[in-house]
């Protein structure tokens with residue numbers, strides 16, 4: 305399965321990614337020396353920037369009335385829409401008399417096929433974005449493609465990835481630009497290399513580098529747009545190989561939270577801590593961040609005060625986090641995958657729902673190893689692997705699932721429901 309393959313890539317951080325061939329691009333317009341950047345006010349986002357989604361995979365995108373995603377329909381991949389009122393999904397196709405079964409359908413986005421060990425889709429099934437009434441997908445040639453909301457028109461915007469295979473290419477939309485970076489970067493690389501955030505104009509398709517960082521085994525990750533800035537993390541990973549045992553140990557570090565100011569073009573470090581993920585309440589100026597092997601903190605940009613909200617334990621050394629306007633969601637799946645591969649340690653996978661004052665509201669069983677998709681104030685989504693190596697699972701299906709956020713607030717046990725689209 306494609307998405308599964310991608311997970312293995314990120315967790316193992318194969319050394320072969322150290323030569324990702326980005327040399328054809330010109331030097332950055334900003335010399336980013338990563339000085340501390342003072343943030344006193346977050347500013348207010350355009351609603352469409354959707355920073356609440358997880359950043360490893362962007363499987364869902366919010367639009368008016370529901371959510372877009374790619375799913376299997378009649379044994380091929382189709383662009384589907386989950387209706388937030390009815391909880392039903394249907395192909396994004398307005399053609400009269402179309403039975404949504406072949407490439408004549410407006411919602412058709414490609415068949416997944418297997419040739420030897422090579423899997424490919426015409427569009428990458430882990431990336432759907434919605435911005436200013438258009439959809440954006442990445443095709444398997446590395447192009448960013450703009451779709452009209454009914455699927456009837458498709459336009460290539462720019463070549464944003466140089467790899468034919470899934471490359472960890474991630475997108476953030478703001479103003480009239482799409483910001484693009486690779487979350488695999490040069491993780492595991494043994495030589496100094498340059499990581500970049502590039503932006504492409506959605507109007508004239510022009511391209512420029514806005515952030516550049518040079519280091520060994522590094523990658524830019526978890527870029528999210530809040531208010532007046534694009535925030536991101538810098539991770540590094542060095543690889544130790546034991547040729548005899550054929551094992552690979554990955555030493556990871558998290559270098560801090562950084563930001564790029566849209567208005568001034570300045571970039572710098574905002575928080576100096578081993579941050580595995582973060583999310584922001586724009587209204588209050590609270591930056592929630594998860595410190596490696598330590599826990600969840602709240603730093604307020606106005607008062608400059610830091611408070612601890614939650615302690616980490618062995619099962620939650622690393623967390624992905626998200627803020628939906630009311631609660632903070634703390635998900636340990638990425639850490640569980642890493643611990644299992646590196647140390648054969650097994651932990652339960654779950655998502656803690658925490659109020660901004662640190663009160664635990666609920667704990668959601670997140671069976672199976674994947675990445676957190678999270679969600680907005682109405683729904684959260686996940687991918688479930690029910691047959692997960694004999695683990696006792698309460699959930700009887702594999703595929704994509706959802707939970708209505710109002711079910712979480714009562715504190716009662718939450719059960720994922722399957723997205724019905726077949």
Ligand SMILES: [Zn+2]
Pocket residue numbers: 395397398399402403404405408409410411
């Ligand atoms: Zn159709």
